[in-house]
Amino acid sequence: MRFSLGKLTLPLYAVLAFIYLLIPIVYTFVFSFNNSLKTNLIWRGFTFDKWTNVCQREGVCEAFGNSVFIGIISTIFATGLGTMIAIALVRYRFKFRSSVNLLLFLPMATPEVVLGAGLASQFFNLGVQKGIWTIIIAHIMFCLSFVVVTVKARVASLDPALEEAGRDLYANPTQVFWKITFPLLLPGIASAALLSFALSFDDFIITNFNAGSDMTFPRYVYTAAARGVPAEANVIGCAVFALAILIVLATQINGEVKRRKLAKVH
Amino acid sequence: MAFAAFGSANAPAAGKPTRSGKVVIALLAPGLAYLGAFFLTPLFALIMVSLEVPDPNGGYAEYVPAFEIGNYFYVISEYLPHILRSFGYALAATVLALVISYPLAYFIGVKARPWPLLQKLMLTLVIAPFFISFLLRTLAWKQIFSNESWIVSSLHDIGLLAPTQYVVGTPFMVIFGLTYNFIPFMTLPLYTSLERLDLRYLEAGSDLYASPSKVFRKVTLPLSMPGIISGTLLTFIPIAGDYINASGDFLGSSSTSMIGNVIESNYLQINDYPSASALSVLLMGVILVLVSVYVKKSGTEDLL
Amino acid sequence: MAKEFVARGADLELKQIRKEFPGFTAIDNLDLHVPAGEFFALLGPSGCGKTTTLRLVAGLESPTKGKIFIGGKDITATKPHERPVNTVFQSYALFPHMTVLENVAFGLRQRKVADPLAKAKDALNLVQLSHLADRKPQQLSGGQQQRVALARALVNRPSLLLLDEPLGALDLKLRREMQTELKAIQMEVGLTFLHVTHDQEEAMDMADTVAVMNLGRIEQMGAPETLYDRPKTVFVSKFLGQSNLLVGDVTSTSANSISIDVAGNKISVPKNRAEKHKGKIAIGFRPEKATFSSKKPTATSAKNVIGPGEVLDIRFTGVSNQYLIEVPQLGNITVFAQNMTHFAPIEVGAKVWISWDVENSFGLSDLPAKNVKA
Numbered sequence: 001m002r003f004s005l006g007k008l009t010l011p012l013y014a015v016l017a018f019i020y021l022l023i024p025i026v027y028t029f030v031f032s033f034n035n036s037l038k039t040n041l042i043w044r045g046f047t048f049d050k051w052t053n054v055c056q057r058e059g060v061c062e063a064f065g066n067s068v069f070i071g072i073i074s075t076i077f078a079t080g081l082g083t084m085i086a087i088a089l090v091r092y093r094f095k096f097r098s099s100v101n102l103l104l105f106l107p108m109a110t111p112e113v114v115l116g117a118g119l120a121s122q123f124f125n126l127g128v129q130k131g132i133w134t135i136i137i138a139h140i141m142f143c144l145s146f147v148v149v150t151v152k153a154r155v156a157s158l159d160p161a162l163e164e165a166g167r168d169l170y171a172n173p174t175q176v177f178w179k180i181t182f183p184l185l186l187p188g189i190a191s192a193a194l195l196s197f198a199l200s201f202d203d204f205i206i207t208n209f210n211a212g213s214d215m216t217f218p219r220y221v222y223t224a225a226a227r228g229v230p231a232e233a234n235v236i237g238c239a240v241f242a243l244a245i246l247i248v249l250a251t252q253i254n255g256e257v258k259r260r261k262l263a264k265v266h
Numbered sequence: 267m268a269f270a271a272f273g274s275a276n277a278p279a280a281g282k283p284t285r286s287g288k289v290v291i292a293l294l295a296p297g298l299a300y301l302g303a304f305f306l307t308p309l310f311a312l313i314m315v316s317l318e319v320p321d322p323n324g325g326y327a328e329y330v331p332a333f334e335i336g337n338y339f340y341v342i343s344e345y346l347p348h349i350l351r352s353f354g355y356a357l358a359a360t361v362l363a364l365v366i367s368y369p370l371a372y373f374i375g376v377k378a379r380p381w382p383l384l385q386k387l388m389l390t391l392v393i394a395p396f397f398i399s400f401l402l403r404t405l406a407w408k409q410i411f412s413n414e415s416w417i418v419s420s421l422h423d424i425g426l427l428a429p430t431q432y433v434v435g436t437p438f439m440v441i442f443g444l445t446y447n448f449i450p451f452m453t454l455p456l457y458t459s460l461e462r463l464d465l466r467y468l469e470a471g472s473d474l475y476a477s478p479s480k481v482f483r484k485v486t487l488p489l490s491m492p493g494i495i496s497g498t499l500l501t502f503i504p505i506a507g508d509y510i511n512a513s514g515d516f517l518g519s520s521s522t523s524m525i526g527n528v529i530e531s532n533y534l535q536i537n538d539y540p541s542a543s544a545l546s547v548l549l550m551g552v553i554l555v556l557v558s559v560y561v562k563k564s565g566t567e568d569l570l
Numbered sequence: 571m572a573k574e575f576v577a578r579g580a581d582l583e584l585k586q587i588r589k590e591f592p593g594f595t596a597i598d599n600l601d602l603h604v605p606a607g608e609f610f611a612l613l614g615p616s617g618c619g620k621t622t623t624l625r626l627v628a629g630l631e632s633p634t635k636g637k638i639f640i641g642g643k644d645i646t647a648t649k650p651h652e653r654p655v656n657t658v659f660q661s662y663a664l665f666p667h668m669t670v671l672e673n674v675a676f677g678l679r680q681r682k683v684a685d686p687l688a689k690a691k692d693a694l695n696l697v698q699l700s701h702l703a704d705r706k707p708q709q710l711s712g713g714q715q716q717r718v719a720l721a722r723a724l725v726n727r728p729s730l731l732l733l734d735e736p737l738g739a740l741d742l743k744l745r746r747e748m749q750t751e752l753k754a755i756q757m758e759v760g761l762t763f764l765h766v767t768h769d770q771e772e773a774m775d776m777a778d779t780v781a782v783m784n785l786g787r788i789e790q791m792g793a794p795e796t797l798y799d800r801p802k803t804v805f806v807s808k809f810l811g812q813s814n815l816l817v818g819d820v821t822s823t824s825a826n827s828i829s830i831d832v833a834g835n836k837i838s839v840p841k842n843r844a845e846k847h848k849g850k851i852a853i854g855f856r857p858e859k860a861t862f863s864s865k866k867p868t869a870t871s872a873k874n875v876i877g878p879g880e881v882l883d884i885r886f887t888g889v890s891n892q893y894l895i896e897v898p899q900l901g902n903i904t905v906f907a908q909n910m911t912h913f914a915p916i917e918v919g920a921k922v923w924i925s926w927d928v929e930n931s932f933g934l935s936d937l938p939a940k941n942v943k944a
Contacts, residue, residue, distance in 0.1 A: 103306070111549055118305075119308045162665060168651070234402065
C-alpha cells in the first residue's frame with residue numbers, strides 16, 4: 001500500500017523494530033565478555049575467560065546440565081505422545097473430537113502460574129517429593145499441546161493417498177508407518193521436538209513450583225538475580241542462543257538450496 | 267498461530283470408520299491419560315485446596331479439606347488491586363504489542379513477499395528473543411534502564427525525569443518488559459494471516475475506488491482478523507499470569523505486583539496454599555470467561 | 571525385457587456389492603464381471619460410485635455387503651497389502667522422500683522379490699523413463715510422474731491393475747498421448763486393467779468394455795460402439811455423446827417396428843432396438859444421424875420426419891456445424907452436419923424439416939425427468 005510518507009517508512013520501521021528486539025540479546029552477548037567480578041552490572045573490560053572457564057562458577061554448569069537433561073527427557077515423551085494424538089486427530093473420525101481439541105487447547109490457555117500451582121498441589125496431596133522427575137512430569141504436560149499443534153499441521157498436509165499407495169504396494173500398516181508416514185512427518189516432528197526442548201529449557205514459572213532443591217538454568221538465574229547474575233550465566237545463555245539460531249538458519253538455507261535445485265530442473 | 271491451528275485443518279481423511287476404533291484409542295489414550303493425570307486432576311486439586319481451612323490442631327501451613335467459599339471473598343478483597351493491575355497491565359501490553367507488531371508483520375508478510383529468503387531471515391529475527399533465556403533478556407532491560415545507566419541519567423539531564431524518579435520499578439517498566447517479552451507471540455500469528463492475504467483483494471479494493479487507508483480498514487484488517495485474535499490471546503493470557511517482569515528482582519517493585527507475584531509468594535514463600543489456589547482458580551476462571559466472550563464476539567468460534 | 575511383465579491377468583467379479591457411508595449409499599447392489607486380460611472402463615460423473623468401486627477392489631474400503639473375487643478367489647476380507655492388485659492413483663501418490671527408482675522398487679522390496687532394483691529399472695524402461703531413475707518425483711513433469719506411477723504398479727505384475735482417473739491431472743494434448751501409450755502398454759503386458767474415468771472419449775478410445783455408472787449402479791455395459799449406437803437409458807444416451815429424445819405413447823406396432831405419436835408426428839423405432847414396446851416411451855436419435863431440408867421429405871416406413879422447425883442457432887465447430895432447431899410442441903432438436911462446403915447451407919430463421927433413418931432410432935427403457943416438449 002502507498003502511504004503518503006513514502007516507500008521507505010515500512011522498511012525503516014522494520015529495521016527499528018529489529019533493533020528493539022535485538023537490544024537485550026546484544027547486551028547479554030556483550031556482557032558475557034565482561035571481566036566482571038561476582039556481579040555483572042558494570043563494564044570492567046573485555047575477557048574471554050568467562051567463555052573458556054564457564055564451569056568454574058559454582059552451580060552454573062550443573063544447572064545447565066539439569067536443564068538439558070530435563071529438556072531431552074521431556075521432549076522425547078511430549079513429542080511421542082503429541083505425535084500420536086496429532087495423527088489420530090487428522091486421520092481419524094471419532095466422536096469426542098471436539099472434547100479432545102478442548103482438552104489440548106486448555107493447557108495453552110492456562111497461565112503458567114496456574115499450571116504450576118495446580119501440579120504442585122497435586123504432588124503435595126499425593127505426598128510426592130519434588131525433584132528432577134516432578135519437573136519433567138510438568139514439562140511433558142505443558143509441551144504436549146504445542147507438539148500436537150505443530151505436528152498436526154504437518155499431518156494435515158500429508159496426502160492420505162501416499163499411505164494408501166504404501167498399503168497397495170504390499171506394505172502392512174506397521175511398515176507403512178515407518179517407511180512412509182514417519183519419514184514424511186519427520187520435519188514436523190523435528191520442529192515440534194525443537195519447540196518442546198526450547199519451551200522446557202526456558203521454563204521458569206512452572207519449574208519453580210515443582211522443583212525441589214534441584215537447580216535448572218532459569219532457576220539459577222532467578223535465584224542469582226537478587227544479588228546479581230554472574231557473566232557465566234550470560235555465556236550459557238548466549239551459547240544456547242547461538243546454537244538455536246544456527247539450527248534455524250541451517251534448516252532455512254537447506255530448504256532454500258533444495259528449492260533452487262528443484263527450480264533448476266524444471 | 268497455535269490457537270488458529272486448533273480451528274482449522276480438521277477435515278478428516280476420506281472415511282475410515284469402524285475398524286479404526288482401536289487404533290484411535292491406542293493413539294489417543296496415552297497422551298490424553300497424561301493430560302488427565304497431570305493437567306485436569308491438578309486443576310481439580312487446585313479447586314479443592316482453594317476451599318481448605320487451616321488445621322485447627324495443626325501447625326503452620328497445615329490445612330484440612332473443607333468447603334470454605336470465604337477464601338474467595340478473602341482473596342478478592344485482599345488482592346483486588348493486584349487483580350485489576352494484572353489485567354490492566356496485560357491489556358496495555360497486549361495493545362502495545364499489537365501496535366508494534368502489525369506494521370512489522372505486514373512488512374514481512376506482504377511487502378517482503380518477493381524475497382522468500384529475506385522473509386525467513388526476518389522471521390528468525392522476530393523469534394530470536396525466544397532463544398535467549400527469558401530471565402536473561404528481562405535482566406538485560408533492567409540493566410539498560412538501571413538507575414546508573416546513561417539512559418536514565420540523560421533523562422534526568424534533559425528533565426524528562428525528576429531527579430528522584432527512576433525507570434526500573436515503575437508500571438511503565440513492567441509494561442515495557444511484558445510487551446517486549448511477548449511480542450513474538452503477537453507478530454507470528456499476524457504474519458501467518460498476512461502472509462496468506464491475497465494481494466488481488468487489495469488491488470480489487472483500489473480498483474473499486476477505495477483510498478489506501480480505506481482499503482486497509484475495509485480489506486486488509488478484516489482479512490487479518492484471525493491473526494489478530496490468536497495473537498492477542500497468545501499474548502494476553504501469559505502476560506496476565508506472568509510474575510517475572512513485575513517482580514522486584516526484575517523490572518518491578520512492590521507497587522507493581524501482579525496476581526502471579528501474589529500467587530507465587532503465597533504458595534512458595536508464606537505457604538498460604540488456599541489463598542494461592544483460590545487466586546489461581548480466579549485467574550483461570552476470568553481468563554476462560556474473557557477468552558470465550560472474546561472468541562464469541564469476534565465471530566470465530568471454531569477457534570476452540 | 572517387456573516380456574518380463576507379460577502375465578495373464580485374472581478376472582474380477584463383484585457380487586451384490588453395497589457400500590454405505592454415514593449419510594449416503596455410494597454403491598447399491600452392484601454386480602460386475604471383468605474378464606481376464608481386458609481393458610475395462612468404469613465411466614460416470616463424479617459421485618457416481620466409480621472411485622468407491624475401485625477402492626473396494628483395492629481393499630482401501632470394505633463393502634457393507636457383498637463379495638469380491640479375483641481369479642475366482644474370495645478376497646473380500648483380505649487386507650490391501652495382501653491383494654494381488656495394484657493401483658495407479660489419481661494424484662499418482664509417488665513417495666516424495668524416495669527416488670523414482672526406489673518408488674518403483676517399493677512393492678518388490680515389500681514382497682522380498684529378488685533383485686528389486688534391476689526389475690524396477692526394467693519397468694522404468696518399459697515406460698521410457700530409465701534416464702530419470704535417480705530423480706525425486708517432484709522433479710518430474712506431470713506426464714512423467716504418471717508414467718512412474720504406472721511403472722510402480724506394473725512392476726509387481728498384479729493380476730489386476732486399477733487406474734483411478736490416471737490422466738485426469740494432465741492437459742488435453744498430453745492426455746490423448748498417454749491414452750495411446752497406456753493402451754499400447756496394456757496390450758503388451760496383457761494384464762487386466764480396470765480404469766475409472768469421467769471422460770467418455772477416454773473410455774471409448776481405450777476400453778474393450780465400458781460400464782456406465784450412475785448413482786451407485788451400472789446403467790449399461792458393453793463395447794463402446796454398442797453403447798453409443800444403442801443406449802438403453804436416458805442417462806447413457808446423454809452421458810455418452812448427445813441425443814435428441816422424443817416422448818410419446820406407442821400408437822401402432824408392425825412386424826418389425828413400433829411407432830409413437832409425438833404432437834402429430836409418427837416416429838418409429840425397430841423393435842429390436844427398443845427396450846419397451848408398450849405405453850409411453852422415449853425414442854432417441856443422434857444429432858449426426860439426422861439431416862434437414864427446406865422441403866418436406868416424405869415420411870416412409872424407413873424414415874422418420876419431423877417439422878417444420880425454425881433454425882435458432884448455428885454453431886461452427888470446425889469439422890461440422892451444430893444446428894439448433896426449434897420444432898413447435900417438440901422442443902429443440904440438435905443436428906450436426908459436416909462442413910462439406912465452405913458455406914453454411916441455411917441461415918438462422920430458416921424453416922426446415924428434420925429426418926433420419928428409422929433404423930438409427932433407439933428406444934429407451936426410461937423417460938427423461940422432464941419431457942422434451944417443455
